[in-house]
Amino acid sequence: MEFNTKLLHGITSKGYEKGEILPPISQVSAFQYEKMEDLERVFAHKSNGFAYSRIGNPTLNSFEQRVNELEGGAGAVCTSSGMSAIAVALLAVCNSGDEIITSSALYGGTINLFGDLNKLGIKTVFVDDFTEDNLKEAITYKTRVIYGELISNPALKVMDVPKVSSIAHEAGIPLFVDSTMATPFIARPLSLGADVVIHSTSKYINGGGNSIGGIIVDGGRFPWDFEKYTALSEFKKYGKFAFMVRLRTDLWENIGGCMAPMNAFLSYIGLDTLGIRMERICDNAKALANALSTLSGVEVSYLTLSDHPYHEYVDKELNGYGGGVLSFRVGSKERAFRVIDSLKYSIIASNIGDLRTLVIHPASTLYSKTRREDREAAGVFDDTIRVSMGIENIHDLIEDFVNAINESAN
Numbered sequence: 001m002e003f004n005t006k007l008l009h010g011i012t013s014k015g016y017e018k019g020e021i022l023p024p025i026s027q028v029s030a031f032q033y034e035k036m037e038d039l040e041r042v043f044a045h046k047s048n049g050f051a052y053s054r055i056g057n058p059t060l061n062s063f064e065q066r067v068n069e070l071e072g073g074a075g076a077v078c079t080s081s082g083m084s085a086i087a088v089a090l091l092a093v094c095n096s097g098d099e100i101i102t103s104s105a106l107y108g109g110t111i112n113l114f115g116d117l118n119k120l121g122i123k124t125v126f127v128d129d130f131t132e133d134n135l136k137e138a139i140t141y142k143t144r145v146i147y148g149e150l151i152s153n154p155a156l157k158v159m160d161v162p163k164v165s166s167i168a169h170e171a172g173i174p175l176f177v178d179s180t181m182a183t184p185f186i187a188r189p190l191s192l193g194a195d196v197v198i199h200s201t202s203k204y205i206n207g208g209g210n211s212i213g214g215i216i217v218d219g220g221r222f223p224w225d226f227e228k229y230t231a232l233s234e235f236k237k238y239g240k241f242a243f244m245v246r247l248r249t250d251l252w253e254n255i256g257g258c259m260a261p262m263n264a265f266l267s268y269i270g271l272d273t274l275g276i277r278m279e280r281i282c283d284n285a286k287a288l289a290n291a292l293s294t295l296s297g298v299e300v301s302y303l304t305l306s307d308h309p310y311h312e313y314v315d316k317e318l319n320g321y322g323g324g325v326l327s328f329r330v331g332s333k334e335r336a337f338r339v340i341d342s343l344k345y346s347i348i349a350s351n352i353g354d355l356r357t358l359v360i361h362p363a364s365t366l367y368s369k370t371r372r373e374d375r376e377a378a379g380v381f382d383d384t385i386r387v388s389m390g391i392e393n394i395h396d397l398i399e400d401f402v403n404a405i406n407e408s409a410n
């Protein structure tokens with residue numbers, strides 16, 4: 001089955017109790033039982049029922065299973081937000097004293113989260129790029145995970161997943177990939193060698209800008225060494241599934257980062273159109289990037305442009321697509337603000353992955369708490385405008401951006 005067919009007719013898109021076409025919304029806190037013994041079995045994980053929505057909910061399960069099928073995973077847990085997914089995934093494998101290796105091209109919130117983890121004694125080692133030399137130098141006996149974004153937001157650096165995962169695996173370390181910007185339409189990191197995939201479902205998976213959420217998908221293949229991964233040692237009997245079992249029955253449940261059932265439903269129906277949205281969004285982004293790159297005084301960053309440093313990965317890893325985010329520099333913060341304010345069809349908002357085109361000045365918003373060198377390493381300069389491409393008609397968008405840029409020149 002090709003992508004859209006699998007999306008609509010995959011094994012996880014049916015089988016609801018009363019034949020519903022979509023999963024029913026179990027908008028409840030708790031589930032009732034006739035007999036105390038039945039609830040006891042659920043708590044002991046001896047039967048598949050539900051007890052309390054922080055611990056498990058059928059609408060959440062439907063959403064999890066569908067994303068899991070698209071990513072080719074062995075199991076998934078959905079969370080209240082993308083940040084919550086990243087936090088619990090890392091906390092599930094790292095104890096105080098352990099280290100995480102990451103690249104500096106990261107989402108701002110994730111950079112800030114690494115600051116919080118540092119206060120708990122979990123240190124992050126930043127490398128400029130995931131080159132073999134940088135990684136081999138950074139890996140120590142304390143390293144527990146290599147973490148990075150498949151396409152970084154907004155620097156648009158692309159991780160060479162086969163290369164990075166083989167270096168990681170040689171050292172007995174798993175690779176966790178934030179694939180929010182790529183989505184399973186553009187790439188499936190597990191099939192490229194990653195061990196765990198994380199999404200902020202708030203973005204392209206939901207697609208309509210109507211709910212915050214996250215998901216962690218485990219490939220179920222990493223051979224955990226329980227002497228080294230003491231964070232998982234209680235879950236040793238689950239072998240390769242220890243990570244997923246710890247998340248599900250321990251950390252995720254205890255931290256309380258569950259997704260709301262209504263959000264799981266909205267994200268589930270958002271997923272229906274992921275393929276056609278992404279195709280349109282990527283086509284629009286490419287056309288706008290091409291148009292803006294002909295203007296003088298404007299420096300455009302988009303993956304399909306032949307001068308982009310990660311251009312070769314479009315065909316190598318990204319199924320021929322460049323994703324939905326582009327950015328451009330216009331010379332000064334003041335000019336960037338003038339351009340943004342005069343756009344007619346783009347909404348000023350701090351989000352990506354909406355159907356509507358969104359624009360933002362990241363340096364003064366998403367990265368205002370991030371140190372200058374960190375944000376510049378993440379591709380955010382004082383004059384950078386980030387565009388999250390929507391599905392509007394491209395001629396209107398190009399005309400609008402070109403006018404706004406030309407008018408802002410004085």
Ligand SMILES: *Cc1c(COP(=O)(O)O)cnc(C)c1O
Pocket residue numbers: 081082083084107109110149153178180181200201202203212213214352
């Ligand atoms: C938005 C985003 C996150 C955080 O997700 P939330 O749902 O906002 O918590 C993490 N990683 C990337 C790449 C993102 O774009």
